[in-house]
Amino acid sequence: MQEQIERIIVYVQTVFEESGSHGFDHTLRVTRLCEGLGEDEGADMRVVLPAALLHDIGRPLEEKQGIAHEKAGAVIAEEFLRSIGYDKTLIPKITHAIRTHRYRSENRPGTLEAMVLSDADKLDAMGAIGIARTFMQAGERNRTMTDATDHIHEKLLKLKGMMYTRGARGMAEKRHTVLNKYLQAFEAELSH
Structure with a gap:
């Protein structure tokens, strides 16, 4: 193999x-x-x-x-x-x-195998890597920083509740926390 x-x-x-x-x-x-x-x-x-x-x-x-x-x-x-x-x-x-x-x-x-792949793909969209990918994708599509944070709100924050496997749920919890902390910091800086 x-x-x-x-x-x-x-x-x-x-x-x-x-x-x-x-x-x-x-x-x-x-x-x-x-x-x-x-x-x-x-x-x-x-x-x-x-x-x-x-x-x-x-x-x-x-x-x-x-x-x-x-x-x-x-x-x-x-x-x-x-x-x-x-x-x-x-x-x-x-x-x-x-x-x-x-x-x-x-x-x-x-x-189970399909669930593992689905979970892994979603996990890569979360946390610090997910944030980086979101801004990279916004740049690829000539979008703004606000478009990127809208994507985090509209999609990435929903992913935590969509995991199938036990291990992915634990990892998603940590990555979800990173997303929330980032958004709080971004929105605080944007408002000042």
Whole structure:
């Protein structure tokens, strides 16, 4: 499996040539979170690791063509995993995790592995890293600092209550505190 994971990493790196709020560094952080959460929860890492590495593989299509990245990503991931001879019985579980990882997805995770990926992706949107990513994304879209803090209020503060796994709930609690402290400081400075 390690050789196939290496091939997946190389493939994902070629897709995310540029850094950004959803770049390769985000993928690596989500994968590390999945490793810890997945092992703690007893998830099948043969599903979790490829799903984590490939979870945003459809982002470039979403940005260019408006196709939901979780749906496009599941199709791309399936084709790629088949091309490298990945275990055929695991591919539907991997694509399910990819299809259901997104905050706004109409589909909910139906397996432990999908829950781990969903939690890890949400955790990377919280805390200090989440704040940095939010401002990075605002810059990428030519938005203001106020737009970024609106995003924190409208989305990021809701994530704490959306965790599936025990370990993620504990991490989310800490990251949620960071979000609140940041907003208090930002809003205090803005008002003076």
